[in-house]
Amino acid sequence: MAALRRLAGLQRLLGLPGCAVRAVSSGGSNNTVASIQVPSVSVPAHIPKEKEKEVSEYTKNPDYHGFDSDPVIDLWNMRLAFFFGISVAIVLGSTFLHYLPDHGMREWARREAERLIKEREAQGLPLIDSNYFDPSKIVLPPEEEE
Template sequence: MAALARALRALRALPGGARGRAAGPSGALALPRPLGADPHEEEPMLAAQKKNPDYHGFSAEPDVDVLNMHAVFFTGVSVAIVLGSVFLHYLPDYGLMEWARREAEIQVRERERLGLPLLTSNYYDPARLSLPPPE
């Protein structure tokens, strides 16, 4: 506990305060300057970003570019992934696989109810087939 109290006192004694507040106005961070440069020639971060803005390729204006980037990524994630997966889930039965399974289950239950074997060697009933004469 004593070590913790010493650490807190040391943080309070720092010139920037316990949370490391900057000496300049809030939101105006300074870029690092090269060694030997004049300390009065620093430019704030906002001015540096105006000179060299991040470019995402959606617009020439930096604010519109960021807004369009956020809109495109929100649309891409929410619409394409979420709604796309919902759409794929509710597509109709491709290849009638589910229908074939249900039909097979119906056929098995019907043959079990009638006491017939589930599979026979003849696909069609031979009594109903008209075969050519054996000649």
């Protein structure tokens, strides 16, 4: 019976003409018959809907980035800040790293070693001496103080 009521409600919603509905139960010894008359309700063919302008969710609830209270200006300020911030960080940062002085003075040490090798070859001295420092220049404490 509940299904018939829902069907009647659907017919009224769609504006279909009402018709008599009869339900017959085939179970049990009692033959029960129920008749339902669905009243016809006239529904106008065209219901004018209220013209509501569709508003985007982002217009209703904008994401604030903290630059301005106006959502449009806030969005543009955020875009500009991130674009120029990232661009400056990448361009100037890589330029700064490229022009940093020699870390650990490796290039200077190599140039100095090449200069000393040329100087020792010109003087006829061995490239590497067994004594790193000149022994005549080393001042040792006297042996008496121990």
